[in-house]
Amino acid sequence: MHERPTDQREYRNRLAQSADTGAIMKVDSRSFKKKCVVVAAALGAVLTASSVLIGTDAANEDQRRAPGGEVRRVSGDRIKLKDGRDIEFAAIRLPFEHEPYADKARHTLEKWVNDEGVRLAFDDEWGINDDRLLAYVYANDTFINERLVRAGLAFVKLRAGNRKYEAVLLKAQAEAREERNGMWTLLKATSGVPFVGDEERATFHRPECAKRPGESKAEIQLKGSAEALERGMAPCGKCRPMD
Numbered sequence: 001m002h003e004r005p006t007d008q009r010e011y012r013n014r015l016a017q018s019a020d021t022g023a024i025m026k027v028d029s030r031s032f033k034k035k036c037v038v039v040a041a042a043l044g045a046v047l048t049a050s051s052v053l054i055g056t057d058a059a060n061e062d063q064r065r066a067p068g069g070e071v072r073r074v075s076g077d078r079i080k081l082k083d084g085r086d087i088e089f090a091a092i093r094l095p096f097e098h099e100p101y102a103d104k105a106r107h108t109l110e111k112w113v114n115d116e117g118v119r120l121a122f123d124d125e126w127g128i129n130d131d132r133l134l135a136y137v138y139a140n141d142t143f144i145n146e147r148l149v150r151a152g153l154a155f156v157k158l159r160a161g162n163r164k165y166e167a168v169l170l171k172a173q174a175e176a177r178e179e180r181n182g183m184w185t186l187l188k189a190t191s192g193v194p195f196v197g198d199e200e201r202a203t204f205h206r207p208e209c210a211k212r213p214g215e216s217k218a219e220i221q222l223k224g225s226a227e228a229l230e231r232g233m234a235p236c237g238k239c240r241p242m243d
């Protein structure tokens with residue numbers, strides 16, 4: 001869409017101007033809510049247009065949640081926006097603290113979104129409340145969820161309601177594994193070792209794990225971690241089936 005100018009000030013100006021093209025919207029956090037109302041009213045039509053990404057039916061919901069904001073900091077696997085909202089990444093999971101590449105993932109994410117306005121897009125399942133959202137994040141016109149997966153810094157985690165970019169994310173993960181990017185330099189997927197998958201939470205476990213869903217729930221048998229990854233399931237942080 002837009003090429004990033006080298007001059008930072010010009011870039012910020014263009015960010016502000018680009019609001020009416022549906023690109024990254026950057027706002028002053030102090031007056032964020034007030035501006036939101038104005039911007040949302042002014043951009044109703046544009047938001048509908050930008051629903052190429054988010055689906056027409058979701059446009060009203062996105063308008064209510066506001067499409068973006070300025071990043072205050074990265075906290076673990078979340079982005080905290082200056083307006084107080086916490087953004088979690090939809091359809092992926094970053095490594096937990098005790099897992100390989102956890103620090104690398106966090107620092108890389110900081111680099112990618114630091115000092116940038118982020119634009120958010122939503123799936124059918126979009127979070128817990130207005131301040132804690134599950135989103136597809138775009139910074140500087142880059143789809144960060146996909147970029148993290150492609151760099152081997154996040155697992156794909158496809159729960160129901162978070163499957164809009166299933167094909168894109170699974171392809172990115174397959175390439176990351178193939179190219180041994182990031183954590184895939186250390187992790188090797190297996191086939192022929194039985195695991196159990198939790199389709200509701202999109203995680204997979206060792207058979208002896210206490211966190212497996214159990215027979216009463218939607219549990220599926222898997223032939224190995226490779227199958228689990230290809231189905232968009234991420235490894236359980238407790239039984240660590242990739243270790």
Ligand SMILES: [Zn+2]
Nearest residue numbers: 205209236239
């Ligand atoms: Zn487990």
